[in-house]
Amino acid sequence: MSSFDITRYSQAAREICAAGGFLYASGWSPATSSNYSRRIDSAHVAITVSGRHKGRLSQADVMVVDLDGQPVQSDCRPSAETLLHTVIYRDRPDVGAVLHTHSVKATVLSRLIPDGEALILEGYELQKAFAGVSTHEGQVTVPVFANTQDIAALAGETRQWLANNPEAPGYLIRGHGLYTWGRDMDECLRHVEAFEFLFDCELETKRVRP
Numbered sequence: 001m002s003s004f005d006i007t008r009y010s011q012a013a014r015e016i017c018a019a020g021g022f023l024y025a026s027g028w029s030p031a032t033s034s035n036y037s038r039r040i041d042s043a044h045v046a047i048t049v050s051g052r053h054k055g056r057l058s059q060a061d062v063m064v065v066d067l068d069g070q071p072v073q074s075d076c077r078p079s080a081e082t083l084l085h086t087v088i089y090r091d092r093p094d095v096g097a098v099l100h101t102h103s104v105k106a107t108v109l110s111r112l113i114p115d116g117e118a119l120i121l122e123g124y125e126l127q128k129a130f131a132g133v134s135t136h137e138g139q140v141t142v143p144v145f146a147n148t149q150d151i152a153a154l155a156g157e158t159r160q161w162l163a164n165n166p167e168a169p170g171y172l173i174r175g176h177g178l179y180t181w182g183r184d185m186d187e188c189l190r191h192v193e194a195f196e197f198l199f200d201c202e203l204e205t206k207r208v209r210p
């Protein structure tokens, strides 16, 4: 059985619990929805146990999986969407944290984007909150994947898309929520906040200019 550094696991679990407190309080992770993860090392990831309330996380709600999504030294069941996390860690050694949220705005906006189209964010100063973006003049393309319950298939789709769009900060799943990542938990949380602000702007624009 593979092993990991317990101190690094504890630090990762602390960061995940703190992120849960913030994301739940912001209204972006209601009713046990969402899942969060943090890289421990090149072969291990700390991730939320499936079905746990994200506003009341403790270390017991955070387990370890390998990059195939298999539990390591745990009898708990990892998030049902674990493969959507591990596929990113496997291909992107620069990624240290992945957050999945279920906000009202991400859910509603994802349902308004026509099938086969992506959300294009353009002209917003706040696009600079995304890692690697230094101008508001470019486009941030956010694809909207169908909400299939076949997570392995969805993981394959997102993997292919990410390979072709390595600079992308996140994606939506229709009627479901947001996935975003960062080199560490702070950067990943900044991305969630930036997306939420920009989703709000897009929805408000649709309201005043239907």
Ligand SMILES: CSCCC(=O)C(=O)COP(=O)(O)O
Pocket: 031, 032, 033, 034, 035, 048, 049, 050, 051, 052, 078, 079, 080, 081, 100
């Ligand atoms: C109650 S939300 C339905 C499942 C989901 O989309 C989610 O994000 C939480 O699943 P998990 O297995 O990670 O608790």
Ligand SMILES: [Zn+2]
Pocket: 033, 034, 035, 081, 100, 102, 176, 177
């Ligand atoms: Zn979800």
